[in-house]
Amino acid sequence: MNAGSPSIVRVEAGHACYDVTIGADCLAGLGSVLRTTAPTAIRAHLVIDAGVPESLVNRVRSAFSESGLIGNESRLTPSEPIKSTPTWQRLLLDIAEASLERSDVIIALGGGIVGDLAGFAAASYRRGIPIIQCPTTLLAMVDASVGGKTGFNIETSHGLLKNMVGAFHQPAAVLADVDALASLDERVFRAGLAECVKHAMLSADYGDPDLADWMARSTTNILARNPATLTELVTRNVAVKAAVVRTDERERSSGDQGRALLNLGHTFAHAIETIDSLSPTNDPNLAPLMHGEAVSLGLIASATLAEQLGRASGMVEPLRNRLVKFGLPTAVRGLPESGEILARMAHDKKADTGRSRFVIPIGDGSSRVVLDPPVQAVVAAIESIRA
Ligand SMILES: NC(=O)c1ccc[n+]([C@@H]2O[C@H](COP(=O)([O-])OP(=O)(O)OC[C@H]3O[C@@H](n4cnc5c(N)ncnc54)[C@H](O)[C@@H]3O)[C@@H](O)[C@H]2O)c1
Incomplete structure (x- = not known):
């Protein structure tokens, strides 16, 4: 497989059909993906994983300006404890403050935690608006960003219950730019390989x-x-x-x-x-x-x-x-x-x-x-x- 040519996997899930584009520098194609998947969008809300290098964030920002979209941002520092009700609520408030309409779009740029939280914000805001998943960890690329499971954990008397609250909300598109994997901590990279062994x-x-x-x-x-x-x-x-x-x-x-x-x-x-x-x-x-x-x-x-x-x-x-x-x-x-x-x-x-x-x-x-x-x-x- 040539590193220069992205590959595309079509996902058919119920009524939803979308492409997962995979390859080096494929985030450069985000502008055209935005125009085809959210043609009437005026605003985009970017949910950024604080671990993602700024160069990658800037690629997404330039896609907004290329497509004439008004961009707003939320930034999360991921950990399982922040995959929680207060973070979901904070995201909804940020998105509402940015005045997103139902035809607007959310972009998740990050690992599985950011993808799951931004995904559930997209599923629940105005009863569901489109999301484009831009996974930046191996685990999020091979697993979390595809298939539409979104949500967060809740703390109960039985302890922290993983992914207990959530919804199926298929993304409008997924862009897995393998350049993002270069900056991953070795431990985080290897953790993603466990899901590959599972597959x-x-x-x-x-x-x-x-x-x-x-x-x-x-x-x-x-x-x-x-x-x-x-x-x-x-x-x-x-x-x-x-x-x-x-x-x-x-x-x-x-x-x-x-x-x-x-x-x-x-x-x-x-x-x-x-x-x-x-x-x-x-x-x-x-x-x-x-x-x-x-x-x-x-x-x-x-x-x-x-x-x-x-x-x-x-x-x-x-x-x-x-x-x-x-x-x-x-x-x-x-x-x-x-x-x-x-x-x-x-x-x-x-x-x-x-x-x-x-x-x-x-x-x-x-x-x-x-x-x-x-x-x-x-x-x-x-x-x-x-x-
Ligand atoms: N929705 C699903 O179907 C599904 C499937 C599998 C796992 N998950 C969920 O995914 C989560 C785990 O995701 P994860 O393994 O990606 O961990 P994570 O989201 O915690 O990210 C791991 C670390 O990598 C950092 N990071 C992200 N991108 C980076 C980059 N490009 N360069 C440098 N650092 C970067 C993050 O800031 C974080 O510190 C779990 O909460 C799990 O439940 C969901």
């Missing part, structure tokens, strides 16, 4: 059986952040996600496939990523876990669960090797006892049918949903990530 664990059923092997063969170029390799990595991952979302936009499938598969590793991940003391390397200064690091641990737990249930064999060790090569954690110190993790899982939204729901890998590139697995198998899965 590769279900990609055989969604059109890309070679994804895991290609990622293994391309490890050096991926970690060196070669722009052409990153363009291919993001394109193939977005294509897998788009193929899953196409079959089940709102995660309503009652079978053992559909959008729920994208939660592979997440039932475990959501239970542990809200524990403030956990660190990927046991260095307390690095606590808490990033979402992608928790997903990495969750993938190991899911593979262990699959083996416990007799649905797979010989899967955990190769997976562990793959994650270690990408610098991702596969075990963690200081995990609370399994009873506490089980209780946290029970409050996660993935238990929303009153039954516990897990996704397990069942073979190379294939995963399935299982309901109410025996508790001792889940406990063994939790213990498999205890260092």
